[in-house]
Amino acid sequence: MRTDEELMLLFREGNREAFEELFSRHHRAVVRFAWRMTRDPSTAEEAAQEIFLRIARAAPSYRPTAKFTTWMYTIARRATLNYLRDTEEDGEKVPILQEGEGEEGAYLVQLPGPDDLNPERHVWEAQLGERFRTALGALPEGHRAAFVLNRGDGLSYEEVAQVLGVTVQAVKTRIFRAREMLLSRLSKDVSG
């Protein structure tokens, strides 16, 4: 079986079937990523379509210097970011940070005490899914992207750093902050 990188090179040379195979392999992950980043089904579909358009457009300049998936998620993140900015311009409040913003102390959250949030008792109750989606959507985009790419798509901190264009330490901090904010938000939902 050909690797993703080999398929992308074949597509660059004009092989349509290679792109169809790449699409078959990755369209679910792309839709899932767009869904997690945007929360809105129609926006997610638009963004997911845009991601594949960008991949096809970028084929002539593709160089297999990194894993295909890292390159793909870089495109995916930029595409969803554009859609989120468009949504923000339409009047909805979507927190988006510039690179590096909020890394140091901007989101210091007092974590709930052990008695305030018991995940075994509360976190996975039936209604948690919607609460979790809301809490995830309230994260700054850079934190949400780091958290989703690592926990949702299985990218390592190093790969997340490549996708986001930041250092591994910044990824570590973003994911920790994302966890803090999610726990704080879910704790409030549970307690009140």
Place this chain on the structure above:
Amino acid sequence: MGCGDIRETISAWVDGEASPEEAARVREHLSSCEPCRVLERQMRAVGTGVLQIRGKVPDRFREAVFARLEAEGALPPGKKAYPLSWRWATVPLAAAAALGFFLLTSRETVLPPVPVSPVPSQGTAAALTSEDREMIALLDVLDDPAALDADGEAEGMEMLAPGVIADPPKPAGGGRSGA
């Protein structure tokens, strides 16, 4: 090391991203800090929450993407999205047709055998040829095993269905010679 200083490292440790030295520090801290053990469980739980958001591939998503790609000219022209459809469909279709023909013809060959016609009555004897008469005579002989058992080897042989007592063997030459 205080709890506030190690929480970020606990988060990385939960994700399998802590160095061996960091992992050792986390394990040592957790062994003596109940609040951080609770926090560690919460971090793991919230980390799995994102997996519950799966989304759904929209209906006709593939068609929509490829239509846009083709409209832009971003896909190489010529071949269809499913280039093998009709050309290769003929192979299984031909195989299915051959199998169906075989089954139909096989049914004809395994039809139950035509029952043997009973011996014609005297009223139809006029229509019999000489070969027919010889065959009928031969069948009459077969009805009387003793006629073929000149050496008496068939004596006592059960010629009827198992369990049915046969008539005592007739003496040689006692067949229906008058037929």
